[in-house]
Amino acid sequence: MEENSQKHLAGRRNFIKGVGLTVGGTMLSSPLFGFIPGDMGWGEGNSKQKKLGIALVGLGRYSTNQLAPALQETKNCYLAGIVTGSPSKAEAWKKKYDIPEKNIYNYENFDKIAENQDIDIVYVVLPISMHAEFTIRAAKAKKHVICEKPMAINEEEAQRMVDACNANGVQLAIGYRLHFEPFNKRVMELGQNEVFGKVQSIEAINTSDMTGGSLDVWRLDKERAGGGPLMDLGIYCVQGAIYTMGKPPVAVTAQFGEVTHPAYFREVEQSISWKMEFEEGVIADCKTSYADENGKSTLEGQAENGWWRLDPAYVYEGKKGQTSKGKMDLPNIYEQVRQMDGQAESFRNNEKSIVPGEMGVRDMKILMAIYESAKNRGERIEIQY
Structure with missing residues (x-):
């Protein structure tokens, strides 16, 4: 999970559109190494296409100060739901972001998210020991997943997460925002x-x-x-x-x-x-x-x-x-805007994320x-x- 003590800048910043960074030569094509020729991975998206709904799982500082505000500016996705163990947080977020009651879950009833057509993507923003559990549960609910870094406690747990997403026909991306800036x-x-x-x-x-x-x-x-x-x-x-x-x-x-x-x-x-x-x-x-x-x-x-x-x-x-x-x-730039727009676009197009x-x-x-x-x-x- 990503979180630091840096304060979020007051006010919303203007979203800066794609900047060309072209240099002669041949780039590596594998998303595992961070660059794809002809694709800066910034996902401007098509406004005529459906915005994908994201549910944030875990409402700590990173969700509060970075992801939720970013989702007010994204073009390919929006804040559709939340998952929290705190009733007071749930109520505050419901009012602040006008989230429907049916799109608010806790950790016990999370699996019912499978029935919710408003939510296409689950973004796991929890302590690392909880990443595998909620990624696998989201995959079984047939939701695409963005999981914060580091991905898991160990390699074996991480592989189970990938296997679960593959088995359920959903995409999995990691919250490596720096690939988008x-x-x-x-x-x-x-x-x-x-x-x-x-x-x-x-x-x-x-x-x-x-x-x-x-x-x-x-x-x-x-x-x-x-x-x-x-x-x-x-x-x-x-x-x-x-x-x-x-x-x-x-x-x-x-x-x-x-x-x-x-x-x-x-x-x-x-x-x-x-x-x-x-x-x-x-x-x-x-x-x-x-x-x-x-x-x-x-x-x-x-x-x-x-x-x-x-x-x-x-x-x-x-x-x-x-x-x-x-x-x-x-x-x-507002990196989380660019990151989530890029990841949502890859999910929508059924393409492998540049940070899979x-x-x-x-x-x-x-x-x-x-x-x-x-x-x-x-x-x-x-x-x-």
Whole structure:
């Protein structure tokens, strides 16, 4: 589930339409690597086609501050329903968004959503330990699914989610919003198209500070979160390195950082650093932490004839980028609008999303390999796909 402390900008921002990011060369065609030739994955859609109804499952900060407001601006989908265990939240959302009573569910009666023709897509925005259950239940209800990242607690659980959606003839996409926004799409082009020659090295850092606040948060509970900052923040680094290269790593090595706040990090890691090894020897150096008071969000690439850097790279708003040729003159967009419109369009057309469930399974395999290496004091773990 995606959630951070960044405040939602006051007022609604104008939706910025597709920006062309064309560069000569041949792009990789697999959605698993983040770029499809001729398709920026931004889904402008056709206004004459039916808008798909989305039900948000879990009404925490991300649903409240990002997804629900975004669904007031989307062209291919709209907020049709909600699923929550809180009656007070249900009543407040019902009034705020004019949601019909018949489109409001709790976690016990959720399966009745199968009978609701207003709802085409279920967006799972829950603690990670609940992703598999509600994705599989949604699939059995014959609803398409968007599941927040990271996809699951482990690879096996993630695969069950994909299998359930396939068995029920519905699509599954992961909430990887950065595949739909200009700065990270530009990085995909620079790396995959070898605009500055072959990539030589990558650095990705994503950190935050969870110390000083409450100890009673699900992200510090291994049973609910599956792990610590690697699962929540490090997944962005894994993704960033992969879509820079256009291919997954062949091996990883990792080590846990020192625990300086033991009261907070009794169950999950405080920090972890790792290297992702790609074919031809390219290394991505990555780091994530829940105890960095400065909070970093960067993605860098060094190639034969130039370099690029996003800073910040993964935040919801305010991205900046530059290359050895100068500043990236690109717009900051409402990413969740672009993401959900693109995913809804692929569902409507019965096409595989550019961020499909299989991508989530791949990434879970990598995250588990990183943990295995760290637990074994930096042992090199080769990854089989």
